[in-house]
Amino acid sequence: MASNSSVYPAAPWRLQGQLWVSLFRVTRSGARSDGLYGAAFVSYEPSSDLAYSELLVARPAGGGHVEITDIWVDSPASMAGGRELWAIPKGLSDFTLETSHAGPLSRTEWAASAERRPIARARFTDVSRAGVRLPFRGGVRQPGIDGGEPRTAPLRGSSKTLPCRAHWEFAADGPLGWLAGRRPVASFRMANFRLSFG
DSSP: OOSOTTOOOOSSEEEEEEEEEEEEEEOSOSSSOSEEEEEEEEEEOTTSSSOEEEEEEEEEEETTEEEEEEEEESOHHHHHHHHHHHOOOEEEOEEEEEEEEETTEEEEEEEEEETTEEEEEEEEEEOGGGSOEEEEEEEEEEOOSTTOOOEEEEEEEEEEEEEOEEEEEEOTTSTTGGGTTOOOSEEEEEEEEEEEEO
């Protein structure tokens, strides 16, 4: 790839890695519409077209699609590609990730911050690596950035997906402060996923 850090691969992106997601029921937040939102930490591993970390929040958008409302990555190339190809409003963030394994059991800790200000932290415990690989498909439907054209991006792939235990902390004065203090209604780990996006 060229030395310019904002150069990104052509669609579709072939991605592999790990994802942890929790679902939150949001009511009377004052900042967002009521409904179900998913918050996820994702590690796209070196075997992917781009390797990077990600924190995102999404909500259902109908027809098997989701709308990504908030998202941060630690890759300028991913940020540029997400915004220009699919109108995904990616920003830049710093991440820490620690994972340990004991047999089938995995324990993982994530943290994300932007400009040295915390956004979110999470801890997960799961046995998803021992699961059966199953296919999945869906898509992203975005309203456009700064009045731009709406975009859609299909995705499909496979993963070992099982429920997990999760504990989230959202910085009350951060961009996801509207999720602070809320408990997830369900959490899942998608282990060793392989997907095509876009």
